[in-house]
Amino acid sequence: MKDRESVAALDRDDPLAPLREQFTLPEGVIYLDGNSLGVAPSAAASRAAQVINDEWAVGLVRSWNTAGWHALPGRLGNKLATLIGAKPNEVVVTDTISSNLFKVLSAALKLIEKRDPSRRVIVSERSNFPSDLYIAQGLIALLDHGYTLRLVDTPEELHAAIGHDTAIAMITHVNYRTGYMHDMAALTRHIHHVGALAVWDLAHSTGAVPVDLTSVDADFAVGCTYKYLNAGPGAPGFVWVAKRHQLHVHQPLSGWWGHEAPFAMNPTFRPAHGIGRFLCGTQPIVSLALVECGLDVFLQTDMQTLRRKSLAMSDLFIELVESRCKEFPLELVTPRDHAQRGSQVSFDHPHGYEVMQALIARGVIGDYREPRILRFGFTPLYLRFVDVWDAVETLRDVLATEAWRAPEYAERSAVT
Amino acid sequence: MKDRESVAALDRDDPLAPLREQFTLPEGVIYLDGNSLGVAPSAAASRAAQVINDEWAVGLVRSWNTAGWHALPGRLGNKLATLIGAKPNEVVVTDTISSNLFKVLSAALKLIEKRDPSRRVIVSERSNFPSDLYIAQGLIALLDHGYTLRLVDTPEELHAAIGHDTAIAMITHVNYRTGYMHDMAALTRHIHHVGALAVWDLAHSTGAVPVDLTSVDADFAVGCTYKYLNAGPGAPGFVWVAKRHQLHVHQPLSGWWGHEAPFAMNPTFRPAHGIGRFLCGTQPIVSLALVECGLDVFLQTDMQTLRRKSLAMSDLFIELVESRCKEFPLELVTPRDHAQRGSQVSFDHPHGYEVMQALIARGVIGDYREPRILRFGFTPLYLRFVDVWDAVETLRDVLATEAWRAPEYAERSAVT
Numbered sequence: 001m002k003d004r005e006s007v008a009a010l011d012r013d014d015p016l017a018p019l020r021e022q023f024t025l026p027e028g029v030i031y032l033d034g035n036s037l038g039v040a041p042s043a044a045a046s047r048a049a050q051v052i053n054d055e056w057a058v059g060l061v062r063s064w065n066t067a068g069w070h071a072l073p074g075r076l077g078n079k080l081a082t083l084i085g086a087k088p089n090e091v092v093v094t095d096t097i098s099s100n101l102f103k104v105l106s107a108a109l110k111l112i113e114k115r116d117p118s119r120r121v122i123v124s125e126r127s128n129f130p131s132d133l134y135i136a137q138g139l140i141a142l143l144d145h146g147y148t149l150r151l152v153d154t155p156e157e158l159h160a161a162i163g164h165d166t167a168i169a170m171i172t173h174v175n176y177r178t179g180y181m182h183d184m185a186a187l188t189r190h191i192h193h194v195g196a197l198a199v200w201d202l203a204h205s206t207g208a209v210p211v212d213l214t215s216v217d218a219d220f221a222v223g224c225t226y227k228y229l230n231a232g233p234g235a236p237g238f239v240w241v242a243k244r245h246q247l248h249v250h251q252p253l254s255g256w257w258g259h260e261a262p263f264a265m266n267p268t269f270r271p272a273h274g275i276g277r278f279l280c281g282t283q284p285i286v287s288l289a290l291v292e293c294g295l296d297v298f299l300q301t302d303m304q305t306l307r308r309k310s311l312a313m314s315d316l317f318i319e320l321v322e323s324r325c326k327e328f329p330l331e332l333v334t335p336r337d338h339a340q341r342g343s344q345v346s347f348d349h350p351h352g353y354e355v356m357q358a359l360i361a362r363g364v365i366g367d368y369r370e371p372r373i374l375r376f377g378f379t380p381l382y383l384r385f386v387d388v389w390d391a392v393e394t395l396r397d398v399l400a401t402e403a404w405r406a407p408e409y410a411e412r413s414a415v416t
Numbered sequence: 417m418k419d420r421e422s423v424a425a426l427d428r429d430d431p432l433a434p435l436r437e438q439f440t441l442p443e444g445v446i447y448l449d450g451n452s453l454g455v456a457p458s459a460a461a462s463r464a465a466q467v468i469n470d471e472w473a474v475g476l477v478r479s480w481n482t483a484g485w486h487a488l489p490g491r492l493g494n495k496l497a498t499l500i501g502a503k504p505n506e507v508v509v510t511d512t513i514s515s516n517l518f519k520v521l522s523a524a525l526k527l528i529e530k531r532d533p534s535r536r537v538i539v540s541e542r543s544n545f546p547s548d549l550y551i552a553q554g555l556i557a558l559l560d561h562g563y564t565l566r567l568v569d570t571p572e573e574l575h576a577a578i579g580h581d582t583a584i585a586m587i588t589h590v591n592y593r594t595g596y597m598h599d600m601a602a603l604t605r606h607i608h609h610v611g612a613l614a615v616w617d618l619a620h621s622t623g624a625v626p627v628d629l630t631s632v633d634a635d636f637a638v639g640c641t642y643k644y645l646n647a648g649p650g651a652p653g654f655v656w657v658a659k660r661h662q663l664h665v666h667q668p669l670s671g672w673w674g675h676e677a678p679f680a681m682n683p684t685f686r687p688a689h690g691i692g693r694f695l696c697g698t699q700p701i702v703s704l705a706l707v708e709c710g711l712d713v714f715l716q717t718d719m720q721t722l723r724r725k726s727l728a729m730s731d732l733f734i735e736l737v738e739s740r741c742k743e744f745p746l747e748l749v750t751p752r753d754h755a756q757r758g759s760q761v762s763f764d765h766p767h768g769y770e771v772m773q774a775l776i777a778r779g780v781i782g783d784y785r786e787p788r789i790l791r792f793g794f795t796p797l798y799l800r801f802v803d804v805w806d807a808v809e810t811l812r813d814v815l816a817t818e819a820w821r822a823p824e825y826a827e828r829s830a831v832t
Binding site for chain 2: 049053102106135259
């Protein structure tokens with residue numbers, strides 16, 4: 001039988017424990033929402049001050065060269081590459097993940113159209129993050145070339161749905177709601193076996209679980225830096241393209257940053273020789289520069305060490321909720337199997353929204369996702385095992401006292 | 417005959433002079449490149465610290481509601497609207513200007529396709545900012561519907577080139593190289609007369625010259641905040657759509673921020689009821705928040721007052737260069753006619769690149785644009801008339817001493 005003391009012992013043995021000091025964490029908060037917005041690295045405020053006071057205010061336009069602003073998307077991409085098994089010059093940090101998905105889907109469709117124009121289906125999951133589906137819908141409507149989006153209802157149906165009519169399988173590696181994680185290697189093998197291209201969304205994977213894009217032989221990937229990478233609210237996303245495709249693909253958001261010689265001011269677009277062709281316009285440098293503060297903490301450890309602690313935390317959370325809150329109608333939605341679990345745990349509760357608001361009011365910040373889902377993210381860089389214990393005790397208290405029935409917790413805010 | 421004292425008198429009479437104190441300007445620099453990257457408002461550093469230390473680090477994910485992050489694109493858009501003659505809820509600040517141009521061109525093409533599918537030409541100028549041409553080329557190649565881009569060589573040819581085969585005229589109001597300004601009202605009338613749609617790029621207009629999108633009856637516009645609006649390096653751009661079109665247009669970068677109910681997590685995209693449908697993904701909040709610092713200075717004056725000083729400054733600059741540097745091969749490229757001049761002055765010089773490097777080394781920061789162009793931007797919010805005098809004296813010195821022939825000024829940097 002676990003108690004708080006036995007859980008605290010896990011923290012004393014945790015090799016990652018010292019990294020917590022590199023983040024600014026508010027008093028009285030247990031933050032289980034790093035899968036939505038990561039916390040602030042302690043270095044972020046001073047880095048922003050440096051960009052604004054030195055690079056911008058004093059360096060002014062000269063800083064495009066002298067402060068290396070122009071090289072930032074590629075330089076940060078190379079740092080990020082190590083977390084997803086990518087090689088140098090395969091990643092750029094830029095734009096939003098949705099814009100990057102649009103670029104990648106467009107590029108992949110054109111690539112496969114040349115090989116086999118009869119392939120007209122993009123396969124995905126109905127439970128995929130909606131923005132991914134919206135982007136595919138937007139591209140299909142724009143092209144008006146008879147493409148369709150085929151959505152399956154369960155992960156098990158994916159295999160059969162990806163066939164010889166499939167142009168692209170657009171899969172999110174870890175599901176935002178359930179935390180279900182696909183077998184990226186097996187699915188990519190199948191996608192290639194039927195002659196389609198694999199586009200992976202790594203929003204809930206990057207910095208959360210080990211990913212090896214090179215060894216699974218993926219084609220395209222996009223991801224996000226403001227969740228597990230702690231880059232700041234809405235910080236730019238990233239795009240990865242396998243080296244073998246880079247010189248054969250064209251993406252339509254072909255702004256001057258993607259030109260092989262942007263300052264030649266030539267009226268005809270000629271794409272950069274590599275991943276640089278996936279850049280578009282001038283990037284928001286203050287937000288972009290902060291991506292580095294989060295990455296620099298990751299580079300002090302490795303994804304295997306993080307994964308061990310992540311699973312230990314989510315295992316502990318499941319065990320404690322199921323033992324200490326067993327009289328309440330909580331149903332585990334996240335797979336128990338480690339091979340199918342990301343770095344979050346979701347429970348279904350008939351009053352999920354209200355329960356989450358009551359938890360947040362008590363300083364345990366997870367989030368709610370329609371319908372009925374209580375979502376808790378586990379971020380080994382800055383969470384302690386005692387935080388897991390304390391969060392479950394707060395959950396038990398909210399449920400046992402029925403505190404969640406207070407009327408203020410039923411009010412829906414704009415963003416939940 | 418002017419001297420420095422008579423020029424200094426202009427500063428004493430300048431009603432805008434006190435606004436200079438609201439910016440951080442480096443010692444020993446005369447900054448004539450606000451048309452490339454505006455200077456830092458004094459409020460920027462503390463606003464960034466507030467966003468990072470309070471809203472992000474403490475507020476965490478709650479700040480999407482409590483700090484109003486989610487509403488920022490529209491709230492800033494409404495502030496910006498007053499500078500371009502737009503109405504409330506017609507502008508959002510978001511993404512890059514190039515991405516926004518892609519959205520707007522896509523939306524406009526679909527709109528006109530319904531009305532008259534025979535129109536297959538996008539008309540623009542060969543001298544347009546290249547990124548605009550690249551975006552049109554990217555969209556045309558993606559669609560593969562037989563669209564073509566028709567480029568004219570001089571502003572005078574535009575009228576004849578926009579005809580009954582034209583779907584869209586994509587015009588940059590003020591030319592980035594020459595500072596030539598189009599008659600927006602007359603061109604829009606002509607574009608509508610032949611049945612086409614007017615897409616305006618306001619990158620070098622917003623905060624630089626008076627613009628009245630409503631009275632000229634334009635259809636779509638995009639623009640930039642990091643130039644005259646002093647929003648910070650690469651700060652998000654904006655997009656404007658005339659209210660009459662908003663509910664009839666669809667743009668393909670249809671990410672969840674453009675959905676009518678993003679947190680309903682519905683798998684089918686339904687566009688927001690208004691300009692919100694031109695949003696795509698989660699925005700870089702730190703960079704986005706800084707847009708407000710620049711806008712708040714503009715809201716203390718008006719574009720007519722700014723325009724008077726801008727023209728007085730560019731007139732003075734032309735007069736001084738032509739009188740004090742008359743023995744050197746400088747040729748004015750910018751129109752003398754106020755009605756055709758933006759807020760910059762460009763001179764052609766056979767060694768423009770080297771002359772500009774020598775000026776920058778002496779603290780007079782303008783920029784160079786291929787081929788041979790010395791470009792000087794005039795930003796009435798923070799420049800003094802004596803700065804104009806001193807800049808011309810430095811130019812005269814660089815030319816008279818042939819200082820620009822020093823070998824270090826011939827070296828090309830990555831970004832010029």
